[in-house]
Amino acid sequence: MSPGGGGGERQVFLWLRFVYQSDLIHYLGLSHHLIALNFIIITFGKKGAWSSAHVKVTDTDFDGVEVRVFEGSLKPGESLKRGLVFIHGGGWALASARIRYYDELCAAVAEELNAVVVSIEYRLVPKVYFPEQIHDIARATKYFLQPKVLQKYMVDPARIGISGDSAGGNLAAALGQQFVQDANLKPKIKLQALIYPVLQALDFNTPSYQQNSHTPILPRYVMVKYWVDYFKGNYDFVQAMIVNNHTSLDVEEAAALRARLNWTSLLPASITKHYKPVVPTTGNARIIQEIPQLLDARSAPLIADQEVLQLLPKTYILTCEHDVLRDDGLMYAKRLESAGVDVTLDHFEDGFHGCMIFTSWPTDFSVGIRTRNSFIKWLDQNL
C-alpha cells in the first residue's frame, strides 16, 4: 500500500478497526455484524441530494429500486449525453450510492464525461441475499433503458455502459452476462468497466489470494465471509473454504469448472511466481451441497460458458497488485480475450483494494486519484 495523503492511512486503519470491531459485535450477539458495520459507514458518510453548476443530483426510484441520478451538462454542440449505470461495492452488504465516496466518484464521471450516471441503491445483505441484488440492478437498469426514460434524461441509447467496483463489479459482470443472453433487450450495452471485481468463489488460493491473504482492507478471511454471507451460508465453512476444501478433487460438482479458473494456464509466470495451486484430494462435500450457489455463474461470472463470454461487449478491467482479487480480474480478462472480446486490462502495481474511492481529504491516496483518472479516461475514449 502506498498512501499519498497525510491523514489517509489513519482513516483507512480506523475503518479497518470497524471491521474487526463489528466481528466482535457479531461474536457478542448484539446485532448482525454487517448491519452494525454499515451503520457506522453510513452514519459517518451519507450525503443528501445536491446540485452544482455542472451536475444535478437526484434521488428517485426506477421500477421500485432506489437510484441516485447524476446528470452532467450537455456538451456544447451535442444533443444527447452518454449514460453509465454504476453499482457500488461493499461485499454485497455494505455502503450506499449516497455515501460521500461513491457520490463523489459518480459526480466526477458525470461531470467529466458530460454523462448521466445512474448509481443503484440495491438492497443489501442481510435484508436480501443472492440473487436478489442482481434482480434489483437488472430491474433498475431495464427501466433506465426504456426509450422514454432515456429521452427524458437526454441519453444516447447507443452509448450506455455498465460499471461497478469490487462486489459492484461482480454485479456488473453478472448483469452484463444476463443482458447479452436476453434477445428481447434493446438497446444493447456498449461496454462494461469492472473495477477490482470479485468474480469467483471456487479458489481462495490464487497467487493473489496467497500473496495478500493478510493485506488490510480486504484480508482473505473477510472476503470469504462476504461470500458466505451473500449466500446466507454457515460461517463454520469459512476455514475449510480458505483451504479450498469446498472444491477438493473428490467434489464432483466442481470438477467441470476447475479448468475455467486454472490459473497455472490462465496467468503468466510473472504473476504465478513461486505459488502452487491448492487442490486438496479430499475436502468437504457438504459445503457445495449446502451452498450450491457457489457454482452459479451469476455469482461467479468467471466460470461462465465460453458461448456467453463471446457475446460480451468491449470490457475494461482494473486490477491492483495489493488485492486478493487481482487474479479474479486477470483470469476474467484472459478468458474474455480468448473468447474474442476486446479487453483493456489496467493494472496498478501500487494499487490496493478499494483505492479508487479514496481520492479526497483525508483519504487522498495518489493511487486513488490515478486509478480514477485512468478509469474515466478509458470511458471517455470508449463510451
Ligand SMILES: *[C@@H]1O[C@H](CO)[C@@H](O)[C@H](O)[C@H]1NC(C)=O
Ligand atoms: C479439509 O478437509 C480435510 C479432509 O476432509 C480435513 O482433514 C481438514 O481438516 C479440512 N480442513 C479444514 C480447515 O477444514
Ligand SMILES: *[C@@H]1O[C@H](CO)[C@@H](O)[C@H](O)[C@H]1NC(C)=O
Ligand atoms: C491446469 O493447467 C495445467 C497447465 O496447462 C495443466 O497441466 C493442468 O492439468 C490443468 N488442470 C486442470 C484441472 O485443468
